[in-house]
Amino acid sequence: MGFLKKLNSKYLKLKLKHSPQQNLFYGFLTYIVVGFILLSLPIFQKTSAPFLDHLFTATSAVSTTGLVTISIFDSYNFGGQFIIMLLFQLGGIGYLTFTTFMLLSTTKRITRWHKAILNSEFTLPISIKIKDFLKSVVIFTTIMEVIGAILFFIAFKMDGMDNYPAIWNAIFHSVSAFCTAGFSLFNSGFIDYLDNGFINFIISFLAIGGSLGFIVVTDFVLWFKNKTHKLSFTTKIILIGLSILLSIAFLFFYFYEPSITNLDGSTRTYAAFFQAMSAMTTVGFNTLDFGSFTTPILIATVFLMYVGASPSGTAGGLKITTLTAVFSIIKSRLRGSQQITFFGRVIPLERLYIATSSFIFYTSLIFLGIFVLTFSEDFNLEKIIFEVASALGTVGISMGITGDLSAVGKITIILLMFIGRLGVLTFGLAIWSRSISESEHMVIEGDIAV
């Protein structure tokens, strides 16, 4: 223990030189590099593949995106698959949640530095205590993934799978769904389970749980323990926003997508809900081929991927809260009022500032990604837009071009997934921020986490 403490303090001193954003940046980068090196070792492979593809897999896993250039099942053996699962587990619950928790369990306190990082990664409203938050993360993740694995095991057994594959598939897909990683050991994703209501339910349950975000969960747990605890404004906005967007998306898929309207009764309902849920929670599993969808539905899907779910969850995207802040600005601006309000609450200026910066930066990056891919690739624009939105939103659905991307295309997607997982502002701050003291000011009190 004394040794661990010493190591920790050395580690801390090294890290204090950097801003919290830079630490997150280097942290994720380290995971990716380690993952890349491990996956490049032949002992974890079934068949060999170019290095760039292993880098792609590692980045996709750490960023919990789920886009793949090579088949996970055909390319990596059990060891390799296990490493991939570890990578998205780590990426999913977050570099910092993990390391801070490790630190917590040895030193019994959270340093000011770790608090700053946690705040910048999860943009917590101040009213929730860091310690409660971390506890909830670990407990919640464990409970959900165990439940998920058990349910998956039952479902796979019911579907006639053998014991060992059923166990491994259950664990792998449970973690993958909860971390909204979208990695699958099935080469065609969950297309074979299109009409399997049970599996549709398990994935939706895990992905929504994971993507709702730990803020919402902690908030709920506190409320459950103590009924005088009021749900935070952020939690309310996330729940309302998610419900509205998911309902609208469901109706669009249900009524307008020919490959869904062609389906029968409950299968049609499953299919519409699953695809909408998949884009929105950014889990990125699919039970239908997005490559065959019509243009308006693809545009709607791009929008869902663009928005994503809640901050501090496992999901990517711009986040519902950012969209809400941005929406409030437009509304208040158009009404000619000077204060920005939402549901009658004044949103602090600094939050709006962060939200608009995110919106602008995120939108510019999507545009830039599309521009680069139109140069480097020969696919039609639809597929390129879809791929870029999927990568930056860390969603992982594709119209089927990932494996055929050029080297420039793969590198671009790798960068987008990495930036998408870090968050566009965190990424920008890590690269360009002037000093620690200045950038620490960025986390401020406020109503909505963005």
Add this chain to the structure above:
Amino acid sequence: MGFLKKLNSKYLKLKLKHSPQQNLFYGFLTYIVVGFILLSLPIFQKTSAPFLDHLFTATSAVSTTGLVTISIFDSYNFGGQFIIMLLFQLGGIGYLTFTTFMLLSTTKRITRWHKAILNSEFTLPISIKIKDFLKSVVIFTTIMEVIGAILFFIAFKMDGMDNYPAIWNAIFHSVSAFCTAGFSLFNSGFIDYLDNGFINFIISFLAIGGSLGFIVVTDFVLWFKNKTHKLSFTTKIILIGLSILLSIAFLFFYFYEPSITNLDGSTRTYAAFFQAMSAMTTVGFNTLDFGSFTTPILIATVFLMYVGASPSGTAGGLKITTLTAVFSIIKSRLRGSQQITFFGRVIPLERLYIATSSFIFYTSLIFLGIFVLTFSEDFNLEKIIFEVASALGTVGISMGITGDLSAVGKITIILLMFIGRLGVLTFGLAIWSRSISESEHMVIEGDIAV
């Protein structure tokens, strides 16, 4: 004169009930409706066409977009063409510049109300006086269009055109170019003049002059008269921004577009510059078929149309100044500084607020327009994105789908052109602003007009 004054005072009283934004809204709407009714009369037509197409033509003219569903030359006789020219002349120099000048010449003073409208339409920095501004507008417009018409006449004569058509074509295209309307009496636009350096020059000269904006021109005139007058910050930003973007765009077109790299020497230079200039100034003429361009160049063009040129000019788009403010926000945000600066100057918060609102609203409208058209039309996404960006930016270049749009598609494009000419924020404020008193606060002192 006494009668006119009385009419004016009645008119004013009626108008004072509305906010400046609402007056602009109804003003442009009135022009469109009057234009639509006139163009629907058989005496102005060569051949009959559905009412929706005449509404489209009238909106396209007043908004100085230049998109057409029917051939101007084949559908309208001289009278009809003259009406169209009047519409884009009025739209181009602006509903308000015109009416305020009319008022000025009768009453010798500008009312507070007119000042407010002018400020909201042209978002002038306070340092420039309204009266100087109006004088410059009329003088500059007249000088430019007369010079343009004379040069065009010479060019058309050199090309072997008969006297009368040469006169009419010279006047029509001179006004069209200066107002960045992009309406042409030639069914294939200026494709026949691809290698005609003189005509390439005339159009570029007029369009850049018109799109630079009256702020820049007034500023220059004042500087010319009195060398102690310093060019405003806005003027500098516009000139620098335009030069940079136009240079980059030129290089892209010159080196990457196969249909341009195939051309010889000077023709290649003309073609690259003309297409870039056309998108950037939003004049919307073309000497090549945009329908045959490659995807990356189309995306670059969409970006140019999205940005547009300077505020208070005849151009559409988001404006260079808005983009500059937005860019400054990102930069300052990423550096972790609290104040937003550009070239060492602090940009006032209210300006940033307007800029980000414009950016968000503009971007959302483009997305919405694309979404609607993917539902109503059967064209590929590339063509739809191009059409929507062209309409909202009041540019008027097309990949050739305008005439084949469905009724829903035409109405969508009509709305986009209208909103694009009004400006997204003015439009929003006209529709949703609560009261005059509140919305009058929106015009404030500041460095950059956005």
